[in-house]
Every structure is written in C-alpha cells, then in structure tokens.
Amino acid sequence: MAVSSEIQAPRSGRVAPKYTRHGSSRGNFEMLAWLFMRVSGLVLVVLIFGHLFVNLMVGEGVHAIDFGFVAGKWADPFWQIWDLAMLWLAMLHGTNGVRTIINDYADKDGTRFWLKTVLYAATAVIIVLGTLVIFTFDPCPPNAAAELLPSFCPAP
C-alpha cells in the first residue's frame, strides 16, 4: 500500500459549512448603523419629549388637539422640520432595530431576505407618505363631505 508522504494538518478542512463565513464584508455600514442608533436615540429623546410636552401639556393641552391644531403647527416651518426629523429618525431607528433583530433571529438566508424586503418596503411607504403629509397637509380638503370637515372650514 502506497503511503502518502504528505501529512494533513490535524482536523484540516473539517469546519462544518454552516460556520464558514460568507466572505469578508468591506465597508463601514455596520459601524455607521451602530453609531446612528446611538446618535438618533439621543436626538429622539429630545424630539419626542418636546413633542409630547407641546402637544399634551402647553396651553389647553390634549383637549386642543384637532385638525386645526395640527394645521396650525404645520404652518410653521419650525414644527415642519421638527416633525420631519422625528419621522425620519424614528423610522430609520426602528427599521435598523428590526433589521438587527431579523439578522439575529432568522436562521435561513431566504427568511432573512424576505423579512427584510417587507421591512424596507413598509419603511419606504411610511417615510414617503409621512413626508408628503407634513408638507401638504390641508385641514379643509376641497370636495370633501361636509360632516367630515372641522367647524372652522369655509362652507363649500
């Protein structure tokens, strides 16, 4: 029997395929995502508590909230920017959090891909829709049924 002169390294090539890393990833995406979570979290604490305070506690508080209140706020660019920042940061912060959870808990690549596709689609729809509403909100849309409109709208 021929004896091989080459001795294999012990246990060489024995790593179960599940553990083989799918190539190394270049780029700083995960680092930036990690940093974004911390920075956006801090900014959101200020934005959300400011939002709650102004809407629920200042003046008449929660009883003052109606179409007119929202329209009044969004007539001011300051609150437009405030709410826009809150919308974008909260959506991206939440999406990144759920993305992390999907990465951690989905154990098949296919499951992971589809869950993330649904997540990103939902995020995109909400961000686009929300941004649109902030800049185009009209408390008295034309051609709306009169009983749905607030009292201050001019009669059609």
Add this chain to the structure above:
Amino acid sequence: MTAETVEPASKVELAPGVGGGGEIPSFDITLKVRRYNPEVSEEAHWDDFKLTMYGTDRVLDALHKAKWEHDGSVSFRRSCAHGVCGSDAMRINGRNRLACKTLLKDLDTSKPILVEPIKGLPVEKDLIVDMEPFFQSYREIMPFLINSGHEPTRERLQSAEDRERFDDTTKCILCAACTSSCPVFWTDGQYFGPAAIVNAHRFIFDSRDDAGDMRLEILNDKEGVWRCRTVFNCTEACPRGIQVTKAISEVKNAVLNRKI
C-alpha cells in the same frame, strides 16, 4: 480591571474542625448528563447517575465517578482538571462553567445537577463539541505578535502601564464558555464571538504589536464587533473573570476612533 475576581461564597458551610485532615462530609447527588451518540441514535437523551460525593468534590469529579464506576461510555473533555487548560467548559445547571472549577457543594444538591454540552457548536458525542468553528474565528484575528521593526537581541520591553492596558484579556484560556453563551453566536455561528474579540483586544492594545489596524479592520466586518448586543452572557460565563463585554466595547471604540 484591577479588581481581584472574588469567588462566590460557599452555600454549604463545612463544620468547624472539618478539613485539616478531619472527615469530609459526604452527600448524595443526582447527576443528569445529556447523552448523544450518533452511532446509536440521532436523538439525545438524559442519563441519571446517583452518586455519593464529598464536600471537596467538583462536577468534574462527579463525571469521573460516573464514567469510571457506572458507565464507561460517558464522554467529555478534560486535561489539566485545574481550571487552566480550558478543556472542560460545559453547561452546568444552565450556565456555562468549567466542570473542574465548580464545586458540587456550591450547587443545589437537593435537585438533579444538569450537565449539557456548550451550545452553538456541533455536538460530536455526549459533552464533546466540535471546537473547530471556534478556533477558526480565533485564527482569523491573528492571535500572535506582529512587529515590523528590527528584532531586538533582548526581550521587547514594555512599561508597567502599557502592560496593564491589556492585562485582563491575557487571562483567556480559550475554553469557549463565552462564545457558546452568546445568543448572537447561537443563531448562525457566523459571528466572530467574544473569545476571538478578547484575543484580538489582547494584541490591539499591546504597545509592542504593530498590526492593530489589521485586526480592527477584520473586526469591522459585518460579523465582527458590531454584532455584539451587550447581552453580558460572556462576562458572566467567563471562568477567568475577564470583563469580556467591556473588552468588546473597547474594540468597538477603537474601530470608531480609527475611522472617524
């Protein structure tokens, strides 16, 4: 990092006068061992061993007794049996520990003592797991001194402060208790794991080493330090008391400071 690791207080007090050559108290325990033998069955099951053990015995002694006196087919790894080689990390009552450092009297001996293989690595037989994926990650972070300067004729000198910087992470014995306690590693085994990062930390913060940037670049990977969720399971599992989560955070900060 400077604080000494304090051993947990003993739950069973040995009577005064015991020790010092006196009689050692004995008690009965039930040892439940997770058995798996792919040559017999793909299903794992529990085996109970009723043993009379002594106040000075460790879980490893109970395993020895089970193997030597009851069932010779019980399989587990151990080498030095004194907490140095890191061979006998296993899940004891749901916690990753070294069998040779866990005294039976510190566990609840009124209930069965559960002994399982560490999680997240493929089980080969009984308590023996395939450690290759673990060592693969360890090799990837280049756990050796890289110095591009001239090789000195004497030893490479270092100040006490520079040595102190990475003292905690030199204590690792590669037992895999931390990596196999990490829920992120359990998912898909892709994450580098705490042990690899601890050993990278040991060289990244070593003033004599020149390849810190290379190691930080490796750990900036999608499966690198950013998958750490600061669960702290690793810190709790480490039989050497290494502040593992803290070391991982220091590596995260080092990657950030290098890039920004």
